[in-house]
Amino acid sequence: MMQPDLRPMLATLTDKPFDDPGWLFETKWDGFRAVAVAAPGRASLYSRNLNDISKKYPSICEALSAIEHEAVLDGELVALDAHGRSRFQLLQNAEREPARLLYCVFDLLYLDGKDLRGRPLLERKAALEQILPKSPLLLYSAHVTGAGIKAFNRAKRLGEEGVMAKLATGRYRAGERTREWLKVKASQEQEVVIVGFTAPRRSRKYFGALVLAVREGKGWTYVGRAGTGFNAEMLRSLHAKLVPLITEVKPIAEKVPDAANTTWVKPKLVAEVKFTEWTSAGEMRHPVFLGLRTDKKATDVVREMPKPLSEAKSRPGSRRG
Structure with a gap:
């Protein structure tokens, strides 16, 4: 497999949700970002700062090793509460209670040696859904198209962290904080x-x-x-x-x-x-x-203040903020 770039793409915080048919809206998971490198029979996990964290999450790596392809995936390690909501503070105990852990996968960066990062997000997610094995420890991060305000209101009502807004045609830009991925928080x-x-x-x-x-x-x-x-x-x-x-x-x-x-x-x-x-x-x-x-x-670690939506959101022809 080619040497993959494991730096995760980062999102810009914005101040309010929006509707747009050209954008996808996903749950904003409240956990640890992790990029997975998988092949049949083996898998590794890397943190946002590129540390190998595989030994801390052996059950997740075992679940990922069932993928029947060479693949690099992007996702979030989370622990769910009794209501199915991801809770960052539960991760402190989840390392000792593997059954509470879940890897929520939302992107596919490489597949069988091919670099997919230049392909549209929708295409990458479709390929991801096809290869992800069924496992109680793995979850494909589903999305809705266009209806961002409804998705945000639902997240707020359920006590979730918020929503991610992603440009459907967007490329994956490793290591960059972009305007093609936005995060809208329901809590501070x-x-x-x-x-x-x-x-x-x-x-x-x-x-x-x-x-x-x-x-x-x-x-x-x-x-x-x-x-x-x-x-x-x-x-x-x-x-x-x-x-x-x-x-x-x-x-x-x-x-x-x-x-x-x-x-x-x-x-x-x-x-x-x-x-x-x-x-x-x-x-x-x-x-x-x-x-x-x-x-x-x-x-x-800097003070994270939301940018006004008009400034944060990617427009046709604009690349990143």
Whole structure:
């Protein structure tokens, strides 16, 4: 098989859903992005930052090894809750409970040595649906055509993360953030970097809240503190990861609440949080910890603000944003 390009294509965040007969709309899965390299009897999984994560997800790799072709697929590793919704925080436990895992596949990049990335998305998805074996661990990510507003409202009603909008004729542009793939979120979530933690209070052990930042220019900007979303085991395991990163150097310039009780850490760990809104000061209101992200580099974590649809959406003749 030719040496494939495993860098995933990335989407642009936009501020509202839309209807357009030239676009497909899929579920926005709430998990880890993963590109799969499969051949009869073997398969490997790679994270967004190109780390081989096959050993962490052996059941998924075994399911993918049933594909009767040489293929490179793009998808999302997710864990489903009791209502069938993907939940990022459940992935923290899913590695120990393989039955809860699912690989949702939404694109086919190479097939039997042929590079399909220059073919239209609809054509790639049709080929993907043909080769994907039936397995409780694999799911073809179905789409609707044109009706993006209805798809978004349904996602919001069901408590899902949102929808992906994709240009039906679009090519696959590895490693690029494009205007041919858009994401519309039904809830506010943000990747952040942990730069410190506060001392625990009352009956809580290990730490009170995480001090959070995002990359801005060549430095770090404070965006808030998350003190909820943890159970006892998460507090313990996260504290164990933070202790080796403790530093005397404060990573951020801003003054923060309760600074005297804050322990600073090197900005290495990436977390996912949900929150209600951005304040006028640029901080997250009511951030809740969802889990650590091992598929992102800390220096790639920036404040993600939605672009107006008129600016974000690809138009005929435009290539990318």
